[in-house]
Amino acid sequence: MANLHQQTIAVHGGYSPKNGEPRVMPIVQSTTFKYESSDQMANLFALTEAGYFYTRLANPTVDTEAARIVELEGGVAGFCTSSGQAASFYSIFNIASAGDHIISSSNIYGGTYNLFAATFKRMGIDFTFVNPAASLEDLAKEIRPNTKAVFGETLANPALSVLDIEKFAKLAHDAGLPLIVDNTFPTPYLCQPIKHGADIVIHSTTKYLDGHGTSVGGVVVDSGNFDWAAHADKFPGLTTPDPTYNNIIYTDTFGSAAYALKGIVQLLRDLGSSQSPFNAYLTLNGMTTLGLRMERHSSNALAVAEFLEAHPKVKAVNYPGLSSSHCHDLAHKYLPKGCSGVLTFEIDSDAAGPSKLQDALKVIAIATHVADAKSCILHPARTTHAQLSPDALAEAGVSPTQLRLSVGIEDVRDLIADLEQALSHI
Numbered sequence: 001m002a003n004l005h006q007q008t009i010a011v012h013g014g015y016s017p018k019n020g021e022p023r024v025m026p027i028v029q030s031t032t033f034k035y036e037s038s039d040q041m042a043n044l045f046a047l048t049e050a051g052y053f054y055t056r057l058a059n060p061t062v063d064t065e066a067a068r069i070v071e072l073e074g075g076v077a078g079f080c081t082s083s084g085q086a087a088s089f090y091s092i093f094n095i096a097s098a099g100d101h102i103i104s105s106s107n108i109y110g111g112t113y114n115l116f117a118a119t120f121k122r123m124g125i126d127f128t129f130v131n132p133a134a135s136l137e138d139l140a141k142e143i144r145p146n147t148k149a150v151f152g153e154t155l156a157n158p159a160l161s162v163l164d165i166e167k168f169a170k171l172a173h174d175a176g177l178p179l180i181v182d183n184t185f186p187t188p189y190l191c192q193p194i195k196h197g198a199d200i201v202i203h204s205t206t207k208y209l210d211g212h213g214t215s216v217g218g219v220v221v222d223s224g225n226f227d228w229a230a231h232a233d234k235f236p237g238l239t240t241p242d243p244t245y246n247n248i249i250y251t252d253t254f255g256s257a258a259y260a261l262k263g264i265v266q267l268l269r270d271l272g273s274s275q276s277p278f279n280a281y282l283t284l285n286g287m288t289t290l291g292l293r294m295e296r297h298s299s300n301a302l303a304v305a306e307f308l309e310a311h312p313k314v315k316a317v318n319y320p321g322l323s324s325s326h327c328h329d330l331a332h333k334y335l336p337k338g339c340s341g342v343l344t345f346e347i348d349s350d351a352a353g354p355s356k357l358q359d360a361l362k363v364i365a366i367a368t369h370v371a372d373a374k375s376c377i378l379h380p381a382r383t384t385h386a387q388l389s390p391d392a393l394a395e396a397g398v399s400p401t402q403l404r405l406s407v408g409i410e411d412v413r414d415l416i417a418d419l420e421q422a423l424s425h426i
């Protein structure tokens with residue numbers, strides 16, 4: 001059936017069992033797949049016939065997960081990876097090589113920043129980090145002849161700023177470049193970046209897509225909208241023969257799914273970082289409740305943000321759903337169904353206050369993770385950002401008494417009561 005709604009796709013997407021087949025997509029825990037004829041096996045390797053032959057490239061359970069996320073995002077094809085970091089890496093490396101340049105929003109996940117600023121640099125791929133609030137005109141000045149893509153995060157972790165996807169899509173498309181968006185925090189339930197012009201969407205499925213804190217994973221989704229052949233000189237990897245694959249030209253052979261298929265048959269083949277069938281199985285089961293969870297995460301986080309904002313011991317709260325947020329207008333446009341579950345707040349205390357508050361919490365746990373069913377809290381100045389000098393902390397927008405709270409799907413009355421009793425200790 002066409003035009004199904006997001007929560008229906010979250011339950012059924014990518015899998016329609018036939019008569020007598022399992023209702024739940026099973027874990028196909030097999031590295032290999034058997035064939036009757038040597039011709040058929042040769043055809044699979046030559047990519048002239050479709051089918052599974054080795055789980056590093058494709059596996060039925062993992063493919064079901066990818067297909068469900070592709071459907072939720074409104075893309076044409078995609079593939080899962082072993083982690084969100086691998087998805088970020090592949091999304092860039094699929095179209096950039098030594099000597100190339102990428103423009104990225106500076107409001108991105110810390111792990112992505114390290115990957116871009118340090119590891120890609122060692123491979124000869126340079127990044128320019130831009131202030132996402134800058135004007136289109138100023139952003140366009142950063143584009144170089146060797147720029148290959150523009151990158152941003154829908155709802156940045158942990159800055160919680162909302163990306164103006166349409167502005168970034170225009171920046172990219174005016175220069176003949178694709179826009180890659182990390183949509184981890186909203187999930188496709190709260191935002192579909194492709195509808196706003198993104199060409200490639202990636203996720204750390206580790207977060208809300210799994211949603212239960214069980215499985216590290218990632219995914220790359222191809223919208224099918226970017227015309228690689230129209231900019232053939234910029235993307236020779238997609239538009240000229242690949243000698244490692246019978247000289248196929250990806251855009252000729254796979255049409256609008258060229259980017260995704262190149263990622264599978266070339267990058268997954270050569271670099272690995274495939275997702276395990278077991279993690280895919282757990283992520284598929286987690287995704288079944290995606291809509292219910294994202295609605296509850298969003299309503300709980302808004303209620304907690306409002307409670308904290310009114311509390312005398314709280315100096316500031318950063319949550320795009322609050323009308324006081326500097327991103328409220330962008331949130332209204334891109335996140336109309338809710339702003340997901342993560343917020344940060346700053347308490348009015350000495351440097352010891354955040355520790356006292358955390359140690360007093362009973363329901364909300366101290367944990368590094370974010371974005372799953374169970375509420376958790378972290379003090380960036382003593383953990384993720386502990387190696388930064390006071391000046392660098394200020395530059396990163398992290399105050400010494402700031403806390404990051406990932407609001408789970410518990411009864412919000414218990415979360416507020418827990419914060420209230422813990423705040424009384426400072």
Ligand SMILES: *Cc1c(COP(=O)(O)O)cnc(C)c1O
Binds near residue numbers: 206207216
């Ligand atoms: C966690 C995270 C990643 C990295 O994902 P892993 O699955 O931990 O490798 C990338 N982007 C964002 C926005 C994240 O929150």
